[in-house]
Amino acid sequence: MxxxxxxxxxxxxxxxxxxxxEASDVEQLSRRPSRRVQxxxxxxxxxGGTQVAEGATLLAERxxxxxxxxxxxxxxxxxxILTAGILCLLGPPLVLVVAPLLLLLLPLLMPLGLILxxxxxxxxxxxxxxxxxxxxxxxxxxxxxxxASSAKGSPSAKRPHKKSSCGQAWSTxxxxxxxxxxxxxxxxxxxxxxxxxxxDVTYSESSSLRVIDGSLKTLAQCGVDHSERLVRRFTxxxxxxxxxxKRDISGEVGQQLIALQGELRTWVGANQNLKPYCHGRIGWxxxxxxxxGADLSAxxxxxxxxxxxxxxxxxxxxxxxxxxxxxxxxxxxxxxPGLLTKWYPKYMAHLQxxxxxxxxxVTFSRVDTDQPIRVxxxxxxxxxxxxxxxxxxxxxxxxxxxxxxxxAALSLFPELCDSVAALVSLQGPHGGSAIAHDLxxxxxxxxxxxxxxxxxxxxxxxxxxxxxxYSARQDFLERHVYPLERVxxxxxxxxxxxxxxxxxxxxxxxxxxxxxxxxxxxxxSDAILPGCAxxxxxxxxxxxxxxxxxxxxxxxxxxxxxxVCTCLALNQEAEASEPRRSSPLNAVPASASASSLLxxxx
Numbered sequence: 394m395x396x397x398x399x400x401x402x403x404x405x406x407x408x409x410x411x412x413x414x415e416a417s418d419v420e421q422l423s424r425r426p427s428r429r430v431q432x433x434x435x436x437x438x439x440x441g442g443t444q445v446a447e448g449a450t451l452l453a454e455r456x457x458x459x460x461x462x463x464x465x466x467x468x469x470x471x472x473x474i475l476t477a478g479i480l481c482l483l484g485p486p487l488v489l490v491v492a493p494l495l496l497l498l499l500p501l502l503m504p505l506g507l508i509l510x511x512x513x514x515x516x517x518x519x520x521x522x523x524x525x526x527x528x529x530x531x532x533x534x535x536x537x538x539x540x541a542s543s544a545k546g547s548p549s550a551k552r553p554h555k556k557s558s559c560g561q562a563w564s565t566x567x568x569x570x571x572x573x574x575x576x577x578x579x580x581x582x583x584x585x586x587x588x589x590x591x592x593d594v595t596y597s598e599s600s601s602l603r604v605i606d607g608s609l610k611t612l613a614q615c616g617v618d619h620s621e622r623l624v625r626r627f628t629x630x631x632x633x634x635x636x637x638x639k640r641d642i643s644g645e646v647g648q649q650l651i652a653l654q655g656e657l658r659t660w661v662g663a664n665q666n667l668k669p670y671c672h673g674r675i676g677w678x679x680x681x682x683x684x685x686g687a688d689l690s691a692x693x694x695x696x697x698x699x700x701x702x703x704x705x706x707x708x709x710x711x712x713x714x715x716x717x718x719x720x721x722x723x724x725x726x727x728x729x730p731g732l733l734t735k736w737y738p739k740y741m742a743h744l745q746x747x748x749x750x751x752x753x754x755v756t757f758s759r760v761d762t763d764q765p766i767r768v769x770x771x772x773x774x775x776x777x778x779x780x781x782x783x784x785x786x787x788x789x790x791x792x793x794x795x796x797x798x799x800x801a802a803l804s805l806f807p808e809l810c811d812s813v814a815a816l817v818s819l820q821g822p823h824g825g826s827a828i829a830h831d832l833x834x835x836x837x838x839x840x841x842x843x844x845x846x847x848x849x850x851x852x853x854x855x856x857x858x859x860x861x862x863y864s865a866r867q868d869f870l871e872r873h874v875y876p877l878e879r880v881x882x883x884x885x886x887x888x889x890x891x892x893x894x895x896x897x898x899x900x901x902x903x904x905x906x907x908x909x910x911x912x913x914x915x916x917x918s919d920a921i922l923p924g925c926a927x928x929x930x931x932x933x934x935x936x937x938x939x940x941x942x943x944x945x946x947x948x949x950x951x952x953x954x955x956x957v958c959t960c961l962a963l964n965q966e967a968e969a970s971e972p973r974r975s976s977p978l979n980a981v982p983a984s985a986s987a988s989s990l991l992x993x994x995x
Contacts, residue, residue: 674863676918678824725785726755731793747952763853770802786814796821804873815881815962824919825863883962886920889934
């Protein structure tokens with residue numbers, strides 16, 4: 394019993410000891426971290442203050458960077474929202490202000506955009522097409538093959554390798570951009586030498602490789618060279634393809650064009666408003682000519698050269714050759730205007746001023762240019778009889794339809810022939826006008842041009858144009874023969890083959906439609922009366938005799954032109970007594986067509 398109580402009391406006595414031991418252990422464990430901190434601090438103190446300063450600086454930088462990132466993360470949405478609001482406020486007014494300017498600059502911006510796009514695409518193609526990747530790949534494979542052969546000790550390793558294709562390309566294409574570097578073998582070559590030392594392989598060809606320095610200048614030079622090669626290859630390929638395509642389709646296209654031309658001719662011939670009505674009629678008047686009149690074209694240019702001066706004077710007029718007893722100052726000049734010329738500003742105004750300055754008595758006819766030939770012929774008769782009362786003979790100068798009106802007056806009223814010294818006809822459609830003839834046979838064009846414009850708008854008469862048709866002129870000349878034997882007459886017939894004439898579209902239209910050259914209103918072969926002297930020009934349109942400048946574009950001055958033609962008309966009998974010069978018209982038989990006349994020079 395007592396032993397048991399003693400055994401129970403001993404554990405109770407040991408409990409305080411165990412508690413004290415545990416408390417001491419806990420105190421030791423709690424002291425260990427502080428010791429570690431003290432050790433760390435001591436180590437820092439031992440290491441010096443530099444590490445502490447660096448750590449503090451690094452920490453400050455990171456804190457500042459984190460603050461900056463947080464600031465940007467917070468500011469970006471606000472800035473974007475603010476920007477969107479400003480754009481919504483200012484966008485519509487800005488578009489309204491800039492839109493007219495963009496419309497005005499659209500013709501400039503579109504070509505500029507196309508050019509920039511093309512240049513960008515070309516540069517992109519040049520950059521993409523660089524073969525540096527494949528070139529480096531080939532170079533690496535060649536070096537690897539050299540290493541493998543040297544490692545095996547093959548005899549091929551001892552042989553000098555060929556120059557690298559990369560080096561050859563750079564050296565031949567862009568020598569300025571590449572440099573030859575005589576440096577020791579590269580690492581690859583050194584490795585190969587160390588592995589196969591017994592074969593004594595040294596890649597001596599490595600010194601001949603062209604190395605690119607990688608600068609912008611080098612890249613630009615390489616790009617230029619490469620683009621030149623691309624352009625050259627592209628041009629050659631396009632040229633070859635064009636030649637091949639042309640050779641393949643030329644025959645087929647020619648057949649198709651011939652078939653299309655035939656279909657167009659058939660369609661035009663079936664259309665009443667497009668059908669050509671003047672085939673076989675142009676030049677009909679010259680077919681009845683026998684004998685042919687004298688060609689005074691060379692004499693015309695000779696006399697015109699005598700008047701080549703800055704300003705005409707009376708002394709120049711006295712130097713022109715005239716028949717005995719006739720002087721230019723003793724005549725009275727009657728200017729007869731052409732069709733619808735009363736609506737033309739400054740028509741023959743310069744000619745009238747120059748004639749008056751030279752002391753010549755000139756009268757501008759008061760015929761109505763919108764009336765038929767017979768009405769104007771009667772008016773010319775009255776004016777000739779009135780001028781003949783002055784005791785002077787009259788030289789009638791007619792232009793275009795005015796020349797036809799004057800010739801009709803002499804045919805209808807033969808009593809005027811004694812008072813007329815000469816008739817000078819410039820570009821007069823004595824045989825008819827192809828334009829008037831086509832116009833009279835088409836329903837739409839006739840109603841529009843004659844019934845509406847001429848009669849209702851201009852208050853004229855449509856017969857002023859219808860009298861110029863081939864059928865009307867043929868009927869009139871058969872009824873009333875022109876008195877060529879009693880009145881010296883000169884006809885100037887011109888065409889214009891220059892590219893700068895204002896009437897070039899009409900001239901080309903008649904040339905393509907009928908194969909006849911004209912001055913824009915009258916075909917050259919229709920402006921000549923049978924048997925009379927003529928002057929043929931191929932560089933003057935229908936505006937030339939009436940204006941010195943616009944709309945005339947030829948080199949002939951109207952005053953000199955009319956004076957020389959008047960002189961030739963007055964000397965017609967003297968010129969006819971001399972041996973005739975060779976003329977294109979004289980060489981053509983009476984039965985020749987107008988097309989054949991053009992082919993020999995008319």
